[in-house]
Amino acid sequence: MSNSAASAVLTTADLSEAIRAVRTLLGIADAAQAVVDFEAVIRSPTVLADVRHVLPDLVWWASAGQEHGSSEAGDDPADCLPIRVFDWNRPLDSAEPFISALGPDPAAVRWDLDGWPAVPGEGLEEIAQKWAYLTLAVNCRDIYQEEPSQDHTVYVHVRNRNGDQVPRVHWLADQVGGRFTGRVEIAPL
Structure with missing residues (x-):
């Protein structure tokens, strides 16, 4: 496993603005073979039902730990709320329906790009x-869903051979009307 530096380039209370920024960045990136990954904390039966409509074979486990329930064990997630979702390698077109299904629950949606x-x-x-x-952090201020908020933050992960990613981060922030304030989180990949 490796790590990536996730640089916050836009924070907004307007989810549609955050999604527009993501769409713009996806238009800049090479995303021909890209996939999307989901991490979330689902607390309510309503959100769970909406998310399962989008991802019927959802990969999850109870927030209290896998021994208290998981998709692998065939448990009913409604009996194990709150649950943590760690679902990987989904098609790009599943991202926005997943985001719409979240309601107020926190999540991180990560697009694994081609470059x-x-x-x-x-x-x-x-x-x-x-x-x-x-990465788009939805209803939270961080990519780990540990700081719930009504804000949504767009993060870009970049790394150059020479290790100087700051110029690209500033350039990408400019493309979406954001700005890089120096806020960086280390993200396991």
Whole structure:
């Protein structure tokens, strides 16, 4: 397992603004073979039903631990609330329905991209898939869903061969009307 630096480029109380930013960044990225990963804390039966409608074969376990219930054991998640969702490698078109199903519950949605393109006019080289991700923290201030809030934050993950990712982070923030304030979280991949 490796880690990535997730740099916050936009925080907003308007979920539609955050989704627009994600769409813009996906339009910039090489996303031909991209997939999306979900992490969430689901607390209510209503949200659970909505999420299961989007992802009927949802991968989850009880927040109290797998021994208290999990999808692997065939348990009913409604009997184990709150649950933690860790569902990986989904098609890109499942992201927005999942986000819409969340209601007030916190989540992190991560797009595993094929790369960030070169931007010659800015002196930015192409970044390979291993270092190209995009995360939207929904209803929380962090990618781990530990700080619930009514805000949503867009994070970009970039890493150059020379280790200087700050110019790309600033450039990506500019593309979505955000700004990089220096807030970075280490994200396991």
